Amino acid sequence: MPLYEYHCNHCNADTEVLQDIEDPPLTECPKCHDHDVHKKISVSSFRLTGTGWYETDFKKGGKCGPKGCGSCCNND
Secondary structure, eight states, X not given: OOEEEEEETTTOOEEEEEOOTTSOOXXXXXXXXXXXXXXXXXXXXXXXXXXXXSGGGGGOTTOOOSTXXXXXXXXX
């Protein structure tokens, strides 16, 4: 379930809310109950890093798994 951030212009509070993608956005600040709330645009904290996550990693020729893995040429 996505985590959305909201900002209240009345009390200047930032709030994180777990919501389904189809849930309506918040219309009331959970702290001061004012209706001057808007959804913030934020960066996701989920990142794919390391080898094997990029398209270019799969285009390298001659790379096989560990010896004895059963999936490629290193099964001597």
